[in-house]
Amino acid sequence: MKWVHYFLLFLLVSGLPGVARAQNQLRNDPGFVDFAEIDRWFDSEARIEVNIHGALLRLVAEASRNEDPDFANVLNRLKGIYVRGYTLPPSQYGKIERNASELGKRLEARGWETVARVREEGDRVDMYINVQDDAIAGLVVMAIASGEDDTIFINIVGDIDPEEIGRIGSRFNIDDLDRRTGRRSSRY
């Protein structure tokens, strides 16, 4: 009865692509930026890795619907939330900054717009958006901090309303969330 084994194997194998399908579909989305490249910049693995897309994103939206319908509506219009966070030794700050600049140039070459660029001592923030048909389809934030603060890269894919994100995001206490999620966000 080897067919049964083959059938089970087929079920397992056919289920696996479904997990990666959501991200694969996003790869061609103009608002998506592949963070795999960023992983290679650092000697150590990402301290924070968030990949919320597809069914998980819908579940998260539904899970928050009763408590916060506005937040659920924002999430429902998104296609993906990707975050990478690294601890950046001061000695590597220059290298990462150069890599981030190059990535920013490539994004601009692909039609992304730089909307914020902040340079302070030991900190650097770049924000890019991708506009499609007068709507924001992607948002990238590169917040590089040396020392104890995390260096954060965020990519939000989907129908983005900055006003709504600002309004809803401000409701959440970042310090409290930092503590709960074990993160060390810099205050830029």
Next chain:
Amino acid sequence: MKQQLDIPDRDWMDSRVEAYLDGDLPADEEAMFKEVLAADPYWRYQVDLADGIQATLRTLPQPECPSHVVDAIYARTIKAERKQRVRDYVGWWREVWLDVRQPALAMAVLLTIVVGTALFGTRSPTQQESAEVRQALEDARWAMAFLAEVGRNTGSAIRDDILQEHVISPMHDAVGSALSPHNEDSTQD
């Protein structure tokens, strides 16, 4: 005379009378049987007697089996046939089951998980929030809070070109208006 003709004994002849009348004897035996018949009136008499009995039997009316008996026999036969088929089927399944029970159980568990997730996992996530969803929710909140924080703190440092009015200003204004009193100090930085 029998000895002169070199024929078999009485039992040999006796056991072949019916076959002779029915034409079922092999050619050599039939020839020998006819030889004895021609020479021995006793066996001619026996053959005539047997032929007469056969003819008489053929003329007797054949009694018909009562219809209820026929029906009962048919019913019994069909029932027995069905029982036999069921027994065969069960036996076949038993053999198959012994071979596939472990993979089949694994498949059933897998399908139960898949169907259960499809039916209940998406319908009432608030009730069946997995740790993964809770973590993702926390991550999504953190990402939004982080973006709001960046938007608020970079509001004064952004470029003045085309997208300011569409992106940072709305985010900046919205954050400013929604800030709680404990955050007001930091917004004035």
